[in-house]
């Protein structure tokens with residue numbers, strides 16, 4: 077017996093006027109995975125999530141949620157998502173909002189336990205209108221879990237939160253996943269994806285440019301990072317990506333030994349040399365850099381290592 081994925085996008089496109097936000101994406105979301113959707117601003121991540129959650133209809137292709145149209149009530153009942161904070165009723169207390177949402181489900185989670193899990197207990201008795209941005213964000217995320225969903229979509233769950241609040245939310249998301257829950261999250265924080273997700277899907281210009289495990293993305297083709305303090309970066313062969321951080325530059329390449337040799341040979345002044353393994357961010361930048369030159373065909377998905385080697 078083949079196990080059906082919880083959600084599927086089959087050759088899905090979504091256009092807004094002249095803009096193609098999602099361009100021929102096919103993606104399966106099997107039970108039990110924690111998937112990170114990565115991509116630069118405007119890549120199409122939110123649009124893809126909106127298609128999966130039935131908030132938008134595809135202009136082409138098909139989306140299935142629990143084997144049905146995502147707008148079908150039976151499908152929606154098993155899915156959780158973070159509402160827009162602006163949609164939270166200002167005069168209700170945080171705990172009342174949770175109970176109100178819980179009342180819509182025949183089966184719902186213990187809201188007091190969710191308050192603990194997502195760090196809401198301390199302000200549960202306060203009106204939503206008086207909560208800080210970070211507190212509203214925590215509440216909005218906890219609401220995704222109230223209906224005891226099998227699958228949760230979180231669009232940039234921790235944007236704007238401080239380090240401690242982010243960690244609390246990560247623990248909450250992890251606990252849900254460890255209990256068998258499936259999660260799709262978008263994030264601008266690569267460390268968040270590295271920390272939480274086991275599979276990463278990279279979207280660029282509406283297309284899926286890579287779909288692989290976090291582990292392979294991290295060790296992708298053995299990318300190395302050479303960090304130096306220098307003003308001008310000379311033209312160096314083998315340079316995959318350059319990142320600037322104050323007066324330091326990170327030079328990303330496949331071969332750090334050769335990079336250091338080329339750097340010395342260039343005669344450009346530098347100091348404070350440091351060599352380390354490439355991060356997920358390096359792989360991501362390298363991958364996007366490559367794909368800007370060679371855009372993938374619609375529907376083409378590639379293992380990360382393969383994509384970088386192109």
Ligand SMILES: Nc1ncnc2c1ncn2[C@@H]1O[C@H](COP(=O)(O)OP(=O)(O)OP(=O)(O)O)[C@@H](O)[C@H]1O
Nearest residue numbers: 092095096097115116117118119120121122123124
């Ligand atoms: N309702 C809309 N009307 C018109 N254009 C839209 C609409 N929603 C999204 N777009 C456009 O579609 C493209 C993809 O947007 P989307 O919000 O899905 O990207 P994203 O990857 O989530 O970006 P970000 O990381 O900035 O949130 C962008 O060019 C955006 O301007």
